[in-house]
Amino acid sequence: MASENTKMLHIVMFPWLAFGHLLPFFHLSKYLASKGHHISFLSASRNLQRLPKIPHNLLPQLTLVPLPLPLVPGLPPTAAATTDTPSGKIPLLRKAYRGLQEHVFRFLEDSSRVDWIVHDLNPWIGSIADRFGIKKAFFITTNAWTISVVASPLDSLDEEGFFNNRPCIGGDDIDDNLLCRLRQAKKSLGNIDEVSEETGASIKNTDVILIRGCVELEAESLQLLETLQKKPVVPTGLMPVSHDDDHDSDTWQTIKGWLDKHRERSVLYVALGSETIYEKYVSPNLIKVSPRQDQITELAFGLELSGLSFFWALRRAEGSSVEIPDGFQERIQGRGLVWTKWAPQSRILAHDSVGAFLTHCGCSSVIEGVQFGRPLIMLPFVLDQVLNARILKEKQIGVEIEKAENDGSINRRSVAELVRLVVEDEAGSIYRAEVVKMSRVVADIGLQTQYFDKLEEFLRNNGPGPAHLSRNKIKLLVD
Incomplete structure (x- = not known):
């Protein structure tokens, strides 16, 4: 736990409704809670019930906040995550996810103070957080190269591989052909305009990009992502698994x-x-x-x-x-x-x-x-x-x-x-x-924990000031 003089934060976690997103968010939540920060983890009730148990010592710091997932015609009432969702119904789950806007707004409105909201694949959360003066962190649970490819502004990259009128992005640590490879990789995925648009919109109104990665494995891509998006990029480490539960199951x-x-x-x-x-x-x-x-x-x-x-x-x-x-x-x-x-x-x-x-x-x-x-x-x-x-x-x-x-x-x-x-x-x-x-x-737990430590330090040092917007003067705008 942190010392008495360390600034404690209230951090809201709001991941997309897939366990490939929920579990890394939960892992990060447990670490931040262990440092004394208060974590509110928001998701559909059924998803929260399927998360691993919160360690007893973290119960005062980590709160699971169930949100009522709106009923959408055609979406089974038991569908709370992608794993529950039948063939072809993911668009309906996304519609239900968008329907959580009012519930997220009300939660923030009723909270005495929120410093950060950590989200992913969510173009609308930034405008809500701005109304309360809350800092936003976009946490992508894949690697930096992938998000660079999917969300890269390739209109700035001409056919010869020049970026802003110079070969690629230059610099001693980056190969001259890196952005050329970026273009080729994006082309190999076919038509991903919709995913690119949604990811780009999620990143656009955020203060920092958190990436599940580490410098030892993708220094090039981390630097590239920061250059392309013009926002700070903070790696979280790779979050290797541990075997804390169910060893006797x-x-x-x-x-x-x-x-x-x-x-x-x-x-x-x-x-x-x-x-x-x-x-x-x-x-x-x-x-x-x-x-x-x-x-x-x-x-x-x-x-x-x-x-x-x-x-x-x-x-x-x-x-x-x-x-x-x-x-x-x-x-x-x-x-x-x-x-x-x-x-x-x-x-x-x-x-x-x-x-x-x-x-x-x-x-x-x-x-x-x-x-x-x-x-x-x-x-x-x-x-x-x-x-x-x-x-x-x-x-x-x-x-x-x-x-x-x-x-x-x-x-x-x-x-x-x-x-x-x-x-x-x-x-x-x-x-x-x-x-x-x-x-x-x-598998180097010490190394990977250092990334968590640096992330926690970044959030403490870059959170909002003490003044927060008045809750009673803010109205929700739902698209």
């Missing part, structure tokens, strides 16, 4: 019993994310996110052809229609296990029998895999996943399963070859060695 003990039967580094862990296992849209008419049935089928046959042991966490989310091939589980019995319920991913990755990780390249999954030194076999589907895969491939942390350009299909033989390469072949030793090197940075 029946689920983990069952899985551990199966893993214990296999030799060291012989098992492939497969998980493509519980929120991308069925077709849905990130936003209206944008990008279809799915392992499709044909991709799941080819992946299954590829795992079978590889001859290696594997644990496949195939959690079926709301609206899923994909099925593993008939007879597959019978044929792989003994060396393969398909687990269709929730699985403790970080514990599985930490187990000595796991030798590699086949992943969709979501940011949290990548961090967990690298933290435990597991080389990656990457099957990305959308936006940050695609960019993460490109970066990690360049760093030789893993390999990417190629998709056909015309239809996105994958090939079972290619899957089998890559699995064998990364898990056991001598030619794949480079990936196993490189990920171990990177894991020393990700």
Whole structure:
């Protein structure tokens, strides 16, 4: 806890309704609460109930504030996060999220003082915070390179790769071709105008950008983001996972019993994310996110052809229609296990029998895999996943399963070859060695905590002054 002379803040956390956002926000909240700051964590009631338990010593400092998610026609009443939301209904969840504006306003109005509001993917929160004289921090839970690509003002970058009439952005620490790569990366994602517009609008009216990243792994991209957006960028560190809870749970003990039967580094862990296992849209008419049935089928046959042991966490989310091939589980019995319920991913990755990780390249999954030194076999589907895969491939942390350009299909033989390469072949030793090197940075708790310390210092030193706007003279404007 902080000393008596340290300025204590009231910080409001308001993440987007997806657990890939909620959990990093919660992790940051616990740290700031441990420093004596009061944290109000706002979300739909059902989401708050599914967060990890607050440590007993932090209960006085960390308050969960349930907000009533508005009913939207066509959206199931139980949908409070993307993981609950059926295929094609994400736009309706966004509409419900926008409907929280009045509740957020009333909370701020009733609070005696709020110093900071930390948000993400939220273009409207800035104008509300401004009415109360509250500082805003945009916390993006992916890396700096991805947000630079998605939200970059590429109208300032001409066809020759010049930015503001000079090659790229110059400087001794940045390669001259960096913005040229930025343009190419953005072009490779296709039509992301809607995502770019929403992200850019969220950043525009904020005071600081917080990034889940660290200088040791992406110094170039952090500097680039600050230059492009003309706002301070503060890395939060990578937030590596810890195993504080559920170590004796029946689920983990069952899985551990199966893993214990296999030799060291012989098992492939497969998980493509519980929120991308069925077709849905990130936003209206944008990008279809799915392992499709044909991709799941080819992946299954590829795992079978590889001859290696594997644990496949195939959690079926709301609206899923994909099925593993008939007879597959019978044929792989003994060396393969398909687990269709929730699985403790970080514990599985930490187990000595796991030798590699086949992943969709979501940011949290990548961090967990690298933290435990597991080389990656990457099957990305959308936006940050695609960019993460490109970066990690360049760093030789893993390999990417190629998709056909015309239809996105994958090939079972290619899957089998890559699995064998990364898990056991001598030619794949480079990936196993490189990920171990990177894991020393990700798993360095002391180093990662230093980033939290610097962030906390920034928030203390750059919060609003003692004067706050009068609550009773402010009216809410809802678009």
